[in-house]
Each structure stands twice: as structure tokens, then as C-alpha cells.
Amino acid sequence: MNQPLPREFYSRPTDQVARELLGKVLVHVTGDGITSGMVVEDEAYMGESDPGSHAARGITPRNSVMFGAPGVSYVYFTYGMHYCFNAVAKPGGRAGAVLLRALEPLEGEDLMRERRGRGDRLSLTNGPAKLAQALAIGRDQNGVDLTSGGLYFTEGSRGDFRVGTSCRVGLSRGRDLPLRFFIEGNPHVSRKNR
DNA sequence: GACCAGATTGTCT
DNA sequence: GACAATCTGGTCA
Numbered sequence: 768m769n770q771p772l773p774r775e776f777y778s779r780p781t782d783q784v785a786r787e788l789l790g791k792v793l794v795h796v797t798g799d800g801i802t803s804g805m806v807v808e809d810e811a812y813m814g815e816s817d818p819g820s821h822a823a824r825g826i827t828p829r830n831s832v833m834f835g836a837p838g839v840s841y842v843y844f845t846y847g848m849h850y851c852f853n854a855v856a857k858p859g860g861r862a863g864a865v866l867l868r869a870l871e872p873l874e875g876e877d878l879m880r881e882r883r884g885r886g887d888r889l890s891l892t893n894g895p896a897k898l899a900q901a902l903a904i905g906r907d908q909n910g911v912d913l914t915s916g917g918l919y920f921t922e923g924s925r926g927d928f929r930v931g932t933s934c935r936v937g938l939s940r941g942r943d944l945p946l947r948f949f950i951e952g953n954p955h956v957s958r959k960n961r
Numbered sequence: 962g963a964c965c966a967g968a969t970t971g972t973c974t
Numbered sequence: 975g976a977c978a979a980t981c982t983g984g985t986c987a
Contacts, residue, residue, distance in 0.1 A: 812979075819979070829972060847969030849980050866979060885982095896980050937979050 771919035777837035777856040781863035784856035785811040786948050788865055789930055790923040792873060795902045796916070800878050802902045804870030804892050805923055808949040808956045810935045812853070814862035819941025822862035832910050833862045840918060842899070842909040849896035852904045854913060854920070868936070868947075869893045871955045872901075893957045928953070 772791070777784060794803040812820040812833075821830040821843070832841045833855055841853040841864050857863030870892040872879060879891050879901035892898040899905070904918070913919050929951040934942055936958060949956045 810979075821979075824973085827973075843979080844971060845978050846980050847971075847978090849978095851979060853979090868979090894980070935979075939978085941979095 769921035771914050771916060771921060772838075774836075774838040774914050776920075777854065777913070778858060779856070781813050781857050781865060782811040782946055784854075785809050785865045785946070786930060788854070788867075788920065789948055789950055790925055790928060791920045792923050793867065793870060793898075793902070793920055794874075795904065795918045797903055799903070800875050802875035802878055803873045804898065804902070805873060805925070806867060806869075806920075807871050807953045808867075808869035808947070810866045810868060810948070811946040812864050812866060813946075814857065817941055817944070817946075819935060819938040819944065820862070820864075822864075823941075826862075830862075833864050835910075838912065838914050840904075840908050840911045840913055842904060842906065844906065850899040850905050851895040852899045852902075852908070866895060867898060868895050869949070869955050869957045870898045870901075871953065889954060893955050895957075 788806050791806050792803055814822050822833050826834050837855050839855045841855050844850055853864035853866045855864045872891055883901055892901050931949050931951040932945050933947045935947045
């Protein structure tokens with residue numbers, strides 16, 4: 768069994784952490800069982816200088832964990848019905864987080880399908896709100912430590928992939944920055960381009 | 962495949 | 975009171 772990635776992994780520039788998180792495995796242990804998946808797509812959200820980030824307009828009660836310690840989970844609720852999961856990652860003194868956009872299911876695929884209520888294997892975790900639902904990540908997971916087990920990232924088994932880069936998805940501002948990273952050719956990536 | 966509308970509520974101005 | 979780091983199901987092709 769692999770250990771959670773150490774806090775030092777998250778204590779680096781946000782875009783670098785986002786790139787290196789690809790191919791790692793996100794694990795969530797709950798009373799219902801274990802669900803896990805390999806990270807195939809994510810996006811970096813920098814601090815106050817990034818117009819697309821929640822942190823762009825300063826600290827608020829909602830985004831305060833982005834300004835806190837790295838290696839902590841940031842879960843936010845949006846569009847009245849969706850949760851999205853981020854890992855706080857940045858050098859000391861800044862704000863920043865990595866949004867997980869897509870996973871490839873590894874363990875607990877049946878449990879994911881049960882939680883989602885619909886969908887084939889490909890559409891189980893190929894979007895930020897989908898993977899949050901499949902892994903049972905919600906309000907209770909906001910602010911939890913990603914280095915102490917329960918909910919954590921661990922080393923993946925495969926290193927043989929190419930990293931693609933593109934603009935971020937779904938933003939009205941800051942959409943021109945190339946801060947989205949994905950594994951090229953992986954069918955679980957949520958979108959092709961643009 | 963592309964494009965469009967609706968759902969539904971927390972958060973900030 | 976407007977809008978949001980989205981998803982789904984519809985239409986049209």
C-alpha cells in the first residue's frame with residue numbers, strides 16, 4: 768500500500784504541482800469502501816494575480832483555505848448543485864490550488880456507479896463535479912489534510928504518458944492562460960480542446 | 962457531433 | 975440581485 772504524498776510535494780509552485788499530479792492516484796476511504804482513480808486532467812489556479820482564480824479578489828470566508836497550508840483539500844459548491852475538489856498547492860505565503868478535472872477509475876468502480884446513479888465507466892469521473900460525486904467528496908471534505916490518510920494522493924504505477932497543455936475550461940476571465948494539464952490520449956480526459 | 966436551455970443555491974456586490 | 979472553476983438532456987444535423 769502506498770503512502771500519502773508528503774506536504775513538501777504541495778509546497779511548490781502551483782502549476783508545477785498540477786503537472787506532477789498527473790498519473791498520481793487519488794484515494795478516498797469511507798465507511799462504504801475505498802474509491803480511487805488516476806489523475807488524468809487538472810488545472811492550476813494561482814493566487815491574487817490570476818483573474819480566473821477564486822483568490823483573485825482577495826480572501827473571503829469561502830476561499831480562505833486557498834490561503835492556508837498546502838496539502839489541504841479545498842472543496843467548493845457551485846451552480847447550486849455541484850461540488851468541485853481542489854488540492855491547495857503553493858509556496859509559503861501565497862494562495863493557490865489545483866482543480867482536479869478528471870480521473871480514470873481504479874478501485875471501487877461499482878461504488879462510484881452507485882453514487883452517480885448513472886453513466887458508463889467513461890462518464891463516471893470525466894469532469895470536476897462528476898469525480899467529486901463518484902468519490903463522495905462534499906462539504907465535509909473542505910479543509911481536510913491530504914497527508915494523513917482518509918483522503919489523499921499517492922504514487923501512481925505508470926509513468927509512460929505525455930503531458931498536454933491547454934487553456935482552462937469554463938471561465939469567464941483568465942481563460943487565456945495555459946494552466947490546464949492532461950494526459951495525452953487518455954479517454955477519460957473531459958474535453959478535447961479549447 | 963454541435964449547440965442550447967434548465968436546474969438550483971451559496972456567495973459576494 | 976446577479977452570477978458561478980458544471981452536468982444533463984433536449985434538438986438539429
